[in-house]
Amino acid sequence: MKIKSQRDFWSGLMFVVVGLAFAWGATNYNFGQSARPGPGYFPFGLGVLLAILGAIVLFKALTIETADGDPIGTFAWKPLLYIVGTVALFGWALPHLGMFIALPVLVVVAALAGNEFHWGEALLNAAILTAGSWVIFIWGLNLTIPLKPWFMGG
Amino acid sequence: MDMIHNLALGFGVAFTLQNLAYAFFGSVLGTLIGVLPGLGPVATIAMLLPSIYSLDATPALIMLAGIYYGAQYGGSTTSILINVPGESSSVVTCIDGYQMARQGRAGAALAAAGLGSFFAGCVGTVIIAAFAPPLTELAFKFGPAEYFSLMVLGLIGAVVLASGSLIKAIAMILLGLLLGQINTDVISGVPRYSFDIPELTDGIGFVGIAMGVFGFGEIIANLGMPAERREVFTKNVKGLWPTRQDFRNAWPAVIRGTAVGSLLGVLPGGGALLASFAAYTVEKKMPAKAGELPFGKGNIRGVAGPESANNAGAQTSFIPMLTLGIPPNAVMALMVGAMTIKGIQPGPQVMTSNPELFWGLIASMWVGNAMLVVLNLPLIGIWIKLLTVPYRFLFPAIIVFCGVGLYTLSNSAFDVYIGAGFAVVGYLFYKLSCEPAPLLLGYILGPMMEENLRRALLLSRGDWGTFVLRPLSAGLLIAAALMIVVVMLPTIRNKRESVFVEEL
Numbered sequence: 001m002k003i004k005s006q007r008d009f010w011s012g013l014m015f016v017v018v019g020l021a022f023a024w025g026a027t028n029y030n031f032g033q034s035a036r037p038g039p040g041y042f043p044f045g046l047g048v049l050l051a052i053l054g055a056i057v058l059f060k061a062l063t064i065e066t067a068d069g070d071p072i073g074t075f076a077w078k079p080l081l082y083i084v085g086t087v088a089l090f091g092w093a094l095p096h097l098g099m100f101i102a103l104p105v106l107v108v109v110a111a112l113a114g115n116e117f118h119w120g121e122a123l124l125n126a127a128i129l130t131a132g133s134w135v136i137f138i139w140g141l142n143l144t145i146p147l148k149p150w151f152m153g154g
Numbered sequence: 155m156d157m158i159h160n161l162a163l164g165f166g167v168a169f170t171l172q173n174l175a176y177a178f179f180g181s182v183l184g185t186l187i188g189v190l191p192g193l194g195p196v197a198t199i200a201m202l203l204p205s206i207y208s209l210d211a212t213p214a215l216i217m218l219a220g221i222y223y224g225a226q227y228g229g230s231t232t233s234i235l236i237n238v239p240g241e242s243s244s245v246v247t248c249i250d251g252y253q254m255a256r257q258g259r260a261g262a263a264l265a266a267a268g269l270g271s272f273f274a275g276c277v278g279t280v281i282i283a284a285f286a287p288p289l290t291e292l293a294f295k296f297g298p299a300e301y302f303s304l305m306v307l308g309l310i311g312a313v314v315l316a317s318g319s320l321i322k323a324i325a326m327i328l329l330g331l332l333l334g335q336i337n338t339d340v341i342s343g344v345p346r347y348s349f350d351i352p353e354l355t356d357g358i359g360f361v362g363i364a365m366g367v368f369g370f371g372e373i374i375a376n377l378g379m380p381a382e383r384r385e386v387f388t389k390n391v392k393g394l395w396p397t398r399q400d401f402r403n404a405w406p407a408v409i410r411g412t413a414v415g416s417l418l419g420v421l422p423g424g425g426a427l428l429a430s431f432a433a434y435t436v437e438k439k440m441p442a443k444a445g446e447l448p449f450g451k452g453n454i455r456g457v458a459g460p461e462s463a464n465n466a467g468a469q470t471s472f473i474p475m476l477t478l479g480i481p482p483n484a485v486m487a488l489m490v491g492a493m494t495i496k497g498i499q500p501g502p503q504v505m506t507s508n509p510e511l512f513w514g515l516i517a518s519m520w521v522g523n524a525m526l527v528v529l530n531l532p533l534i535g536i537w538i539k540l541l542t543v544p545y546r547f548l549f550p551a552i553i554v555f556c557g558v559g560l561y562t563l564s565n566s567a568f569d570v571y572i573g574a575g576f577a578v579v580g581y582l583f584y585k586l587s588c589e590p591a592p593l594l595l596g597y598i599l600g601p602m603m604e605e606n607l608r609r610a611l612l613l614s615r616g617d618w619g620t621f622v623l624r625p626l627s628a629g630l631l632i633a634a635a636l637m638i639v640v641v642m643l644p645t646i647r648n649k650r651e652s653v654f655v656e657e658l
Binding site for chain 1: 205208319321322324325328329331332335339341342344346347370373374375377378544545546547549550551553554556557558560561562565566567568570571573574577578581582585586587588603604607608611612615616617618
């Protein structure tokens with residue numbers, strides 16, 4: 001059997017897997033009866049329904065011709081890894097190292113994800129955004145955000 | 155008389171210095187993000203949600219509303235000047251607006267878009283004020299079964315009218331509903347799908363989902379695309395005022411666009427995007443006057459109609475959100491979230507329990523629209539300058555705002571990690587061409603839907619027939635089923651695909 005639409009095939013598969021996973025997870029909770037539905041009632045139904053719809057999408061992806069096979073195309077690995085990585089790093093760094101270190105690092109690493117990178121520009125952008133964030137979030141909105149690393153008593 | 159009394163109350167609220175300032179700020183920010191391609195109202199409102207913790211509910215919602223309709227004004231600017239829609243709702247404006255700009259008539263196009271939007275905004279405000287109270291009365295007659303059916307209709311409507319594959323869109327709704335199940339069950343108090351992670355017992359948090367998918371995910375998608383060369387027609391913006399002939403041609407289009415937009419905004423799934431497409435189709439069908447340029451060659455009606463319609467649609471899409479608590483599109487879903495953050499349960503009771511908020515928000519829309527005309531037409535030069543800011547400066551700024559915002563949600567890194575996780579999910583959706591907006595709607599409505607379903611079943615002693623035996627509920631479900639059937643009909647299906655084909 002040949003896949004007629006790559007995008008639909010994989011999204012159908014995703015729906016089936018996620019739907020079944022939720023439905024299976026729902027069996028851990030009390031299902032109740034229709035007259036007194038328990039916490040597992042609604043998610044189980046939804047999960048099964050999602051799996052069925054996913055199966056239909058899968059079926060169509062395998063049977064209905066498309067002009068070019070709907071290729072998914074190449075993944076933009078570089079931006080994906082850099083952006084996700086820098087956000088996760090920021091999540092760890094902000095409470096530990098404080099905004100004055102975490103934020104410039106975030107800006108510079110994020111800038112590496114783009115097609116064009118210049119150190120000067122990235123550092124300038126980092127300086128502007130850090131100062132701007134301080135004005136908006138700390139001075140303006142009075143939010144409590146750690147500013148300095150833990151060893152400096154921030 | 156009631157309406158005048160109510161509007162007077164609203165204007166009293168809207169004209170306080172603080173609320174004027176927030177309406178202004180929202181409108182400016184809306185215009186800004188409308189002008190910048192690659193940054194839309196959904197991501198922006200998600201970014202600002204953490205900051206509204208320190209605001210009162212009324213100024214917060216006034217500001218967020220300003221962002222939505224402000225973006226409709228700003229979006230037309232980029233469409234006309236660089237042929238890149240700043241917002242998806244301004245896609246059709248490119249067709250004729252850009253041609254006008256190439257002929258040196260960018261000023262006239264911008265003025266037609268701005269003045270048309272203002273007219274539509276005024277009409278939209280009056281329509282909300284007139285129709286919200288009766289709809290609210292109706293909503294009070296709703297029991298849990300009706301509410302459940304209404305949400306089904308709302309969710310189905312939201313995808314039927316959108317572009318792309320219908321089954322995938324419905325699957326995305328279900329996925330959203332399921333993500334909304336990660337919480338503590340309200341009735342039994344059992345934590346679900348939390349994997350013993352304490353943070354997950356309160357749910358994933360829709361700010362993390364919205365920022366991950368619409369903020370980070372879009373950035374990754376944008377960076378994955380080759381950089382495009384843009385041609386900006388900045389030097390040609392002179393003679394802002396349209397000619398008399400322009401006025402004569404444009405005003406019927408403005409009125410038609412406003413009517414189409416107001417109507418489609420109220421429908422589930424409606425809003426600015428659908429309104430602009432429909433209005434362009436209507437204008438194309440209208441007989442051309444003698445000496446008029448054909449569509450696609452710089453006809454002013456092709457700008458005035460859709461631009462009026464998207465603003466009217468943006469305004470009237472507040473009606474289902476304000477009166478029923480049911481968001482018709484992703485922006486309204488975020489507004490519902492914002493209300494919840496401020497401790498206001500969205501639904502028909504908002505009008506009676508928070509009249510200042512309700513009418514103040516409506517009045518502020520008119521005020522905001524007036525500000526926007528002033529902001530947009532004379533200050534157009536400033537907005538054009540913004541277009542020259544390269545994306546490589548812009549996207550780190552978006553990430554910074556999202557990152558800090560996520561952290562401050564509960565002063566913990568957990569929400570930031572959620573955002574990072576949903577960035578991957580968002581990019582995956584993009585690659586698989588799964589629309590993320592229905593997912594957000596489902597996520598917002600999920601807990602409400604479950605509660606109403608379970609309450610309805612309790613009341614009917616487990617009889618599912620309650621949904622089809624109660625006439626109002628049955629009517630709503632039939633309407634939802636009809637929508638699916640109609641869209642599945644081959645002739646409609648082909649048409650639906652061709653209407654949205656320009657979007658791709």
